[in-house]
Amino acid sequence: MSGAPLLEIRDLEVVFDTPAGAVQAVGGVSLDVHEGECLALVGESGSGKTQAMLACLGLLAGNGRTQGSVRYAGQELVGADEAALQHVRGTGIALLSQDPMNTLTPHLRIETQLVELLLDRGLATRAEARERAVQALREVDIPDPAARLRQYPHELSGGMRQRVALAIALMGRPRLLLADEPTTALDVSVQARVLDLLGNVCASGLGLLLVTHDLGVVAALADRVAVMYAGRLVEVAPVAELFAAPRHPYTAALLAAVPRLRGDEYGRLPAIAGTPPRPGQPAAGCAFAPRCSHAVQACRETKPDLRGLEPGIDVTVACHRPLSAVAQPA
Amino acid sequence: MSVAAPALLQVDGVSVRFPLRNGVPGARERTVDALREVSVEVPSGGRVGIVGESGSGKSTLARVVLGLRRADAGRVLWDGEAVDYRDAARLRRLRREMQVVFQDPFGSLDPRMTAGAAVAEALQALRSPVPRAAERVRVLQALEEVGLAPGLADRYPHELSGGQCQRVAIARATIARPRLLVCDEAVSALDVSVQAQIVNLLRDLSERHGMALLFISHNLAVVRYLCDSVVVLHRGHVVEQGSLAEVFERPRDAYTRMLLAAVPEPDPALARRRARG
Numbered sequence: 001m002s003g004a005p006l007l008e009i010r011d012l013e014v015v016f017d018t019p020a021g022a023v024q025a026v027g028g029v030s031l032d033v034h035e036g037e038c039l040a041l042v043g044e045s046g047s048g049k050t051q052a053m054l055a056c057l058g059l060l061a062g063n064g065r066t067q068g069s070v071r072y073a074g075q076e077l078v079g080a081d082e083a084a085l086q087h088v089r090g091t092g093i094a095l096l097s098q099d100p101m102n103t104l105t106p107h108l109r110i111e112t113q114l115v116e117l118l119l120d121r122g123l124a125t126r127a128e129a130r131e132r133a134v135q136a137l138r139e140v141d142i143p144d145p146a147a148r149l150r151q152y153p154h155e156l157s158g159g160m161r162q163r164v165a166l167a168i169a170l171m172g173r174p175r176l177l178l179a180d181e182p183t184t185a186l187d188v189s190v191q192a193r194v195l196d197l198l199g200n201v202c203a204s205g206l207g208l209l210l211v212t213h214d215l216g217v218v219a220a221l222a223d224r225v226a227v228m229y230a231g232r233l234v235e236v237a238p239v240a241e242l243f244a245a246p247r248h249p250y251t252a253a254l255l256a257a258v259p260r261l262r263g264d265e266y267g268r269l270p271a272i273a274g275t276p277p278r279p280g281q282p283a284a285g286c287a288f289a290p291r292c293s294h295a296v297q298a299c300r301e302t303k304p305d306l307r308g309l310e311p312g313i314d315v316t317v318a319c320h321r322p323l324s325a326v327a328q329p330a
Numbered sequence: 331m332s333v334a335a336p337a338l339l340q341v342d343g344v345s346v347r348f349p350l351r352n353g354v355p356g357a358r359e360r361t362v363d364a365l366r367e368v369s370v371e372v373p374s375g376g377r378v379g380i381v382g383e384s385g386s387g388k389s390t391l392a393r394v395v396l397g398l399r400r401a402d403a404g405r406v407l408w409d410g411e412a413v414d415y416r417d418a419a420r421l422r423r424l425r426r427e428m429q430v431v432f433q434d435p436f437g438s439l440d441p442r443m444t445a446g447a448a449v450a451e452a453l454q455a456l457r458s459p460v461p462r463a464a465e466r467v468r469v470l471q472a473l474e475e476v477g478l479a480p481g482l483a484d485r486y487p488h489e490l491s492g493g494q495c496q497r498v499a500i501a502r503a504t505i506a507r508p509r510l511l512v513c514d515e516a517v518s519a520l521d522v523s524v525q526a527q528i529v530n531l532l533r534d535l536s537e538r539h540g541m542a543l544l545f546i547s548h549n550l551a552v553v554r555y556l557c558d559s560v561v562v563l564h565r566g567h568v569v570e571q572g573s574l575a576e577v578f579e580r581p582r583d584a585y586t587r588m589l590l591a592a593v594p595e596p597d598p599a600l601a602r603r604r605a606r607g
Contacts (some may be wrong), residue, residue: 042523045492158384186593187383187548197592213521216594220601227541239598257526259551259595268533269555271526275491 004074005032006207007056007093009160011068012078014051014060014094014231021078023280025051029229030306033176038198038208040218044254045230046279049211052228053178056209057093072176089229090117094174098181103168104153110137110164111149117172136167159190166197176207183217195220203250215258219243227251230277230287233306237315247315247322249295250288286320288328294321336410338542339372339428339510344404344567346390357420364390366566367404375540377533379553382563383589388546391563392514395544396430397421423571426456429503433515434450435495439487445498446483449473450503456506476531493524497531502537508543511535517552529556550593554578562586 014026014196025103033039043049055066070077072092077085089095097103097243105113114136116131124132130149137145137296140163153161162182168178182198183191200210212219218225219239226236227248235248246252256270274291277283289299298320306318346365361369365387372378382388393399395406397415406413408424408560415421432438439448449469453460460468470480476497487495496516503511517525536543545557553560554574561571562583570583581587594601 045524139525146363188550188589189383192592192594201480214594215596216601217440219596219598220594243596254522255596257522258595259529259549260556261551261554261590261593261595262600267555268530269526271530272523275524276521278491306471 003035005034007031007033007209009052009056009069010054010071012052013067014055015067016061017063017064017065018280019073020280023106023277024282025064025231027054028306029228029233031226031233031236033207034173035207036202036205037224038202038210038222039211039325040210040222040225041228042212042215042218042254044276045214046230046276047228048231048279049228050180053180053209053211057089057095058082059095082143085126090110090174091121091123091172092174093176093178094169094172096166096169096177096179097183098164101153102298104160104161105167106153108152109149110151110153110156110218113169114149114164115169117168121172123172132171136171137164139170140164140167141193142167153269155188158210159186159193162190163197164262166201168195170201172281174206175258176209177201178209178211181213182210184212185215191217198284201265215255227254231279232287233313233316233318235317235319237317241313241315245323247309247317248288248319249323250271251293252320282303286318294323296321335374337371337409338374338376338409339370339442339544340407340410341370341391341395342405342407343367343369344394344401344406345388346394346399363566365394365401368563368566368568369404369576370544370561370568370571372542372544374509375536375542376559377473377536377543377545379547379554379557379560380546380563381550381560381589382543383548385565386563388548388563389514389568391431392430392512392544392546396428396512396599415565424453426506427508428512429506429508430512430514431496431499431503431516433518434449435492435499435519436487439495443486444486445473445478445490445494445501446470449483449501452502453505454499468505472505473498474537476501476504479529493520493522496524496528500528500535501530504539504541506537508541510544512544512546514546515548516545518549525552532556550578550589562589580600590598594607 009029009031012026012029016023016025029052054060056070072088092188111133114133118124118129133149134145137148140162142148157292169241183194212218225239225242227234229250235251246255253272257272259269265307272291277287285300285302286304289295304318304320309315335408344365345367347361348364350360350362368391378387380391381581394401395497446469450465473483478497517528520528529552535541546554559573560577562569564585570577570586
């Protein structure tokens with residue numbers, strides 16, 4: 001990876017003020033996303049992955065507070081005023097969310113929603129914007145794009161809606177796309193298509209921050225993977241390395257718990273005992289320690305920092321007792 | 331499947347048709363076939379997976395079996411005997427033997443009822459009344475069986491995690507020892523680590539009590555760890571059915587093969603090769 005990262009997240013913290021007191025959803029997250037790279041942020045519900053992503057765009061709920069630093073192309077976004085953020089949103093960083101039925105406005109034609117950004121910002125005339133809208137639909141493999149422009153969201157299938165949402169996200173020619181569970185609501189046959197398109201988006205030079213719980217999607221798309229647990233990063237590694245030799249016991253247990261289509265045994269799934277801690281119940285030590293079969297006393301007492309493993313291996317892990325590459329459970 | 335005794339559940343040539351309302355007065359009414367002559371058998375104690383994408387008819391099939399929706403053609407047999415869902419007394423008896431767990435763990439519980447009360451309600455409704463003193467013991471036993479500590483009996487759904495709520499729903503459904511549990515996407519809303527726990531729990535309960543499962547899922551991989559046979563539905567048709575090995579390793583139908591190929595596997599080398607090929 002060469003050059004400065006597109007997105008630099010440093011010590012990001014997200015805290016929500018609730019009637020029960022301040023609840024930390026994200027703690028001490030640092031990540032880079034480069035041009036043409038797909039970084040997957042993986043975690044289960046409540047791990048803070050979505051809040052970390054929303055914090056980057058200044059889109060937290062009203063009671064959310066962000067600390068730390070998020071720089072897009074060198075520009076600080078944490079604490080930036082609404083006008084500055086608005087300038088970055090859409091044309092610098094675009095957002096693709098899970099449910100295409102909620103992102104599209106039901107009573108507006110596809111065309112109106114595609115050209116809105118360009119017209120609002122004065123980036124194109126109506127004729128130019130329309131031309132670009134047709135092209136954007138073509139790029140996401142929508143047949144007969146000119147006819148689709150006149151349609152409403154309810155006239156499209158779920159897969160087509162998500163492709164339209166992707167076309168809308170790409171209209172402002174952003175350099176970075178944040179995608180939150182972009183294929184979770186889709187059938188598998190449709191999902192494969194959207195994954196291909198997102199792969200093309202990366203290949204064309206955009207940075208992609210993919211937030212997902214689906215390790216199959218991660219395997220198909222990501223270059224690097226950051227695993228979150230209870231609001232913190234537990235492991236960051238290149239995708240092949242992470243799947244072949246997970247170093248954090250949580251990553252290893254999570255990979256083992258994924259049901260697979262292949263493999264000889266039709267046996268039990270190796271589940272992780274217990275449940276993730278609820279946000280707002282901070283542990284003194286490692287948050288995974290109560291569920292971890294490798295945990296020792298130190299794990300319950302001091303929080304491990306994210307640190308590099310050995311020189312030459314691009315893996316960072318927050319664990320007092322990281323698994324070695326050789327002694328992997330099969 | 332050739333067994334002497336009739337299967338526990340037989341769905342025999344069931345068709346369900348939904349009207350498509352296009353809102354034009356006087357227009358000819360069009361219909362869509364949600365299920366077309368679907369036949370499925372669940373042997374006693376067997377675990378049958380029903381897989382398909384949205385719109386395949388898999389939930390409609392569950393609703394027909396449960397008597398929540400009338401079939402336009404075909405019949406459902408229980409112990410070899412055709413079920414008349416209009417017979418209220420028969421239906422009450424059937425519901426003791428056939429229970430259901432739905433997808434949304436919060437939505438299937440009453441937010442004003444504690445976990446213990448929710449399970450007690452099912453016990454009283456489904457069994458011949460249990461004395462109050464015995465009730466608490468039975469409820470705690472049921473909670474323990476699904477892996478919930480006694481202390482959780484007094485919690486409300488919002489004080490429980492999604493996985494815990496789903497365990498309460500399973501305790502409610504299984505406390506009267508049904509012979510068949512219908513699971514409609516029962517693990518789909520759960521996180522991977524919790525999903526594995528619930529899949530194993532369902533397997534354990536099924537094996538321990540000889541309880542049959544009709545497990546409806548869009549996730550093909552989950553079925554591999556729970557069921558012993560699979561039915562693939564596509565647009566209301568059964569396109570393939572057979573043992574796990576038959577369907578997963580030697581799929582004969584083109585749609586089944588496409589479906590299996592489209593699932594991204596948690597293996598970067600495999601997932602990428604497929605994406606490019």
